[in-house]
Amino acid sequence: MDSNHGQAKDAGKHGLGDVKALVFDVFGTVVDWRSSVSADLAAFGQRKGIEADWVAFADAWRAGYVPGMDRVREGARPWANIDVLHRERLDVLLDEFGIEGLDEAEKDYLNRAWHRLSGWPDTVPGLTRLKQRYILSTFSNGSVPCLIGMARHAGLPWDAIYSADVVRHFKPDPRIYRGVIGFLGLHPHEVMLVAAHNGDLRHGRSHGMRTAYVNRPTEYGPKQSKDRAAESDWDVVVSSMTELADRLC
Structure with a gap:
């Protein structure tokens, strides 16, 4: 059996109560x-x-x-x-x-x-509530200095900074998805990927991660043509970080 398929199948055996960490796509999902x-x-x-x-x-x-x-x-x-x-x-x-x-x-x-990017209006309130229950980490193609600078500028309450810099591979390379799971010392089903991009979530799910879709239909402006809605049965589908906190906390 394909290992990724096996991981995704195994994730279905576990409930959302097993999730210990939330890892966030940053550009577009967390910041505008x-x-x-x-x-x-x-x-x-x-x-x-x-x-x-x-x-x-x-x-x-x-x-x-x-x-x-x-x-x-x-x-x-x-x-x-x-x-x-x-x-x-x-x-x-x-x-x-x-x-x-x-x-x-x-x-x-x-x-x-x-x-120096700023969060969406719901970002900091939502993350602050989620941090009370979960480990919060970036999961981004952004550089470590970029993500640190952004966190300080926007007041993003991360517990950890994980980026493509760590494994020197960009998403969707499998090594960055597997890498964040190992980085946190957790099992795949204990990590939930939070993203506004369906493709990112598809890759996360293939590695056994849980998935949360946050709808950001104006990330690319009023005429955005992609990622305007959830395209699969993600574990959680919400329209804001505060709604995500409502669902998970």
Whole structure:
């Protein structure tokens, strides 16, 4: 029997009461990256007297996220974390948007906009309640410095920071899913993956993790075309972190 199938089947033998830790996809699920990045860029532009469509800039920046990781996944380049990939994309976009004259310190500051993301309004209240019962950890392709900076900026009450940096592989590589289970010293059915992305949850379930879908239908703006609803019978389906706390606490 395929080991992943066996793990998923075994998870069905256990109830949600066996869950000891919640691990969270961060970008889009926990934090509102689109509003945060565009506002951060707009504030910088205002200080520097630079005019641009900063929402379009944020969207274009995020659009480089998966292609950048794919080059690493496919072996087209050595391991590089998200901070490096974001910076490479930033340099391209500054040229495309005709933004000139920034020094290295200013470019580094802009790149760290991803370290200064704010949570959705329900995030901190929900996580604070969930923390009373569960171990809370990040489960993200973001870098460790990015996730720490974000936690300090947004007041995210993590017990642990786990990212692709730990195993040097991006989701959906199986090593990052298996890695977080081992990182916490738990069994797969004792770990619940919380995400706004159906694909992430599918991979988590295949490794025996429990699953919670948090609906974020405007992560990519009002015209978002994917992940607008749950696409499977996830263990829990909610519309906010506070609702997740209502369900689990």
